[in-house]
Amino acid sequence: MVTPGETTPDGDDGELTVDQLARRAGVTVRNVRAYAARGLLPPPRMVGRTGYYGRQHVARLLLVREMLAEGYTLAMIERTLTSAPATGSSATLALHRALLAPWLPPEPEEITGAELAARAAVPESPAVVDSLVELGLVERIGDSRIRVLDPALLTAGIQVLALGVPIEALIDAQARVTEHVREIARTYVQMFVETRWQAWVDAGAPREQIEEIRATVARLQPVAAQALLAAFRTEMAGTVQAAVETALSRLAEE
Known part of the structure; x- marks a missing residue:
C-alpha cells in the first residue's frame, strides 16, 4: 500500500486527501462527495476519520468530467460506471466507456x-x-x-x-x-x-490501438442496426405476404 505523500512506481503521486483529489481532477470537493454518494467513486482508504484516494479515483473523476462535458447526465454516467472495475486505470475506464456507452438506452x-x-x-x-x-x-x-x-x-x-x-x-x-x-x-x-x-x-x-478499438465499437452499433433492420424488412415482407394469402384463401372459402 502506498502511504500518503509517497510516489507510485509509474511516477504518479501517492494517496491523496479529498482536497488534493479535487484539485488533481479539476473539480470541487463538493462534487467529489456528490459523485461518491452516487456510487461513481469507490470508497477511499480510511485512516481514522481521513479518507485517502488513489489513481483509480482520479481516473474516474476525469472520466466523469469528460462525459459531463459531452452532455451525458449523471444517471447515464452512473450506468456506464456501474460495471467498470473499481481499480481501473484511465485507459481501462476509457475503453470500458467506449465499449458500453454507445449501447446505453x-x-x-x-x-x-x-x-x-x-x-x-x-x-x-x-x-x-x-x-x-x-x-x-x-x-x-x-x-x-x-x-x-x-x-x-x-x-x-x-x-x-x-x-x-x-x-x-x-x-x-x-x-x-x-x-x-x-x-x-x-x-x-x-x-x-x-x-x-x-x-x-x-x-x-497495445495502448496505441485503443482509439481504433473505440472507433470499431462506435461503428458496430449503426452497422449492426442496419443489418438487423434490413433482414427484418425482408422477413417481414415474406411473412406478411404468406399471412395475407392464407387469410384471403380462407375468406374466399367462406
Missing part, C-alpha cells in the same frame, strides 16, 4: 402508474405493471411511481396499442421479441469478441 423516465395508463389509453392495472417489471422494461421505485428504463421502447409500444392491439397481446409479443433480440445481440458481440477484440488481445493489447 436513453435516459430513464419516472412516471406514476396512472400516468403510464393514461399515456397508453388503457385502464390502470398493477398486473400490467408487474408484467412490464418482469420483462425488465420498468422498475418500481415507490408505491405509485415507476421508472421506465427505455422511453423509446415505451413510445413504440404505445403506438402499437393505438393500432388496436390488446395490451396483453403486446406484452406477450414483446417478451418473445426480447428473447430473439437478446440472441441477436449475443451473436454480434461474440463476432466482435472472437475477431477484432481477440486480435487486439493477441497483439498484447
